Amino acid sequence: MTNAPIILNLDCDMYSNDSITPLRALCFLLDPVKGSELAYVQFPQHFCGINKNDTYANEIKRLYRVNPIGMDGLQQGTYYVGTGCFFRRRALFGSPSSQLFTERRELNPEHVVDKYVKSEAVLSMAHLVASSDYEDGTNWGSKIGFRYGSLVEDYYTGYKLQCEGWKSVFCDPERPAFLGDIPISLHDVLSQNKRWTIGLLEVAFSKYCPLTYGIRSMGILMGLAYGHFAFGPFWSFPFIIYAFLIPLAFINGVSSFPKVTDPLLYLYVFFFFGAYAQDLIDFLLTSGTIMQWWSDQRMWLIRGLTSHLFGSIDFLLQKLGFSALKFDVTNKVVDDEQSKQYEKGVFEFGVTSPFFVTLTMAAIVNLITFAVGVVRVAFLPEKIDEMFVQMFISGFVMVNCWPIYEGIALRVDKGRMPMKTTTTSILLVGVLHCVTFYFINTC
Known part of the structure; x- marks a missing residue:
């Protein structure tokens, strides 16, 4: 609107928390040596209203x-x-070495308005700029400006700017520069993550794929860093295998893991505990607590079985022409009862959703798997050697699924798991068991 040389981009539900933040940004952008190469200075997202253990991992510390x-x-x-x-x-108007954008004189970043800000001409231009079709017939959204074509327009815009040769810097002062609101309903959190999943896959399977275009433009490390996010939704596939296929095979008498006495088991132990230890250390080094880390890793598993899975399915269906993508704004309106439950760290279910079906199915399958393992060990103690790893993993899943068991059987408030969801999940688990039994006994 003003053609100012520096633009602050802020979500409508965020506000400034430190008056010297603009000075911090200017210290980088006006640096006489490196400042001209910087496209933006990024401050981390911080939120107010997060409960003690950050139940839904809204801080998303890794991101x-x-x-x-x-x-x-x-x-x-x-x-x-x-x-x-x-x-x-x-x-926003081209690469550092490109000619300035001149399709519309008033869009040129060096264009200076010499009229009073409340003059009729300036106000008319402001209305025109705010219209939905102002950029029609220009390169805005494709070659310049904030880029269109992905539901994660932020990731896509920063990625394209850096591919063009621009650099950025991360500024993380001790006092948060900005604070914002968070969703306090599990369904809203997962819906937001589903939207991100679809947007990331849009970039991953475009001609600007980070593993091809990104590596060519920025080098292998930057390309892989962006590719880590773009292909992140694929975590849903190993989650499905570990949550459903391997436990169901175990119930039908097929063990997928090495025995306790097998030296190969040390490799499994190293990867499992090594990955979790690294994640915990990273979390603690960024001012997190152990309980917040537990919430974070639990939500990582939950996202893999819900938003990543359904987002990947929606993206695939859209590519096949069977559905259309839609942008759902995340609900951050605070309901009094939801707020009370959130402060207690209690999961909010309450609505019938496909997200909760897959979660409930995973909880039921692994509960049955663990119970079957206990019964088998009780009658055949010598079998503990070959069943221990599967029982350990199912037990670990069960511990993570405690809020789901609680929502199914122990709660009576309106935030409990809907009976329809529980019934549907039990029926689908039965179908999966029958299918698994058939394949195991016919192959």
Whole structure:
């Protein structure tokens, strides 16, 4: 609107928490040596109203704190997360070495308005700029500006700017620069993550795929860093295998893991505990607590079986022409009862959703698997050697699924798991068991 050389991009539900934040950004953008190369200065997202243990892992520390610190050490810098970001206006109008955008004189970043800000001409132009078709017939959204074509327009915009040669910097002061609101309903959290999943896959399977276009433009490390996010939804596939297929095979007498006495087991132990230990250390180094980390890893598993899975399915159906993508704004309106439950760290289910069907199915399958293992060990103690790993993994899943068991059987409030969801899940588990039994006994 003003053609100012620096633009602050902030979500409508966020506000400034530190008056010197613009000065921090200007210290980078006006640096006489490196400042001209910077497209933006990104501050991490912080939120108010998060309960003690961050039940739904809304802080998403890997996305907003851990990974940006790592990428900040690379040549191009960190990604753009859609808010809390100071942009150099010039960066939105082409690569550092390109000619300035001149399709419309008034869009040129060096264009100066010499009229009073409340004059009729300026107000008319403001209305025109705010219209939905102002950029029609220009390169805005494709070659310049904030890029269209993905539901994660922030990730896509920052990625394309860095592919064009721009750099960025991550600024994480001790006092949060900005604060915002969070969704306090599990369904709203998962719906938001589903939207991100679809947007990331849109970039992953476009001509701008980070593993091809990104590596060619920025180098292998930056390409892999962006590819880590773009292909992240594929975590849903190993989750499905570990949550459903391997336990159901175990129930039908097929063990998928090595015996306790098998040296190969040490490799499994190393990867399992090594990955979790690294994640815990990263979490604690970014001011997290052990209980917040537990919530974070639990939500990582939950997202894999819900938003990543259904987002991948929706993306595939859209590519096949069977459905159309839609943008759902995340609900952050606070309901009094939901707020009370959230403060207690109690999961909010309450609505019938496919998300909760897959979660309930995983909880039921692994509960049955663990029970079957206990019964078999009781009658055949010598079998513990070959059943221990599967029982351990199913037990670990059960511990993570405690809020689901609680929602199914122990709660009477309106936030409990709907009976329809529980019934549907039990029926689907029965179908899966029959299918698994058939294949195991015919192959």
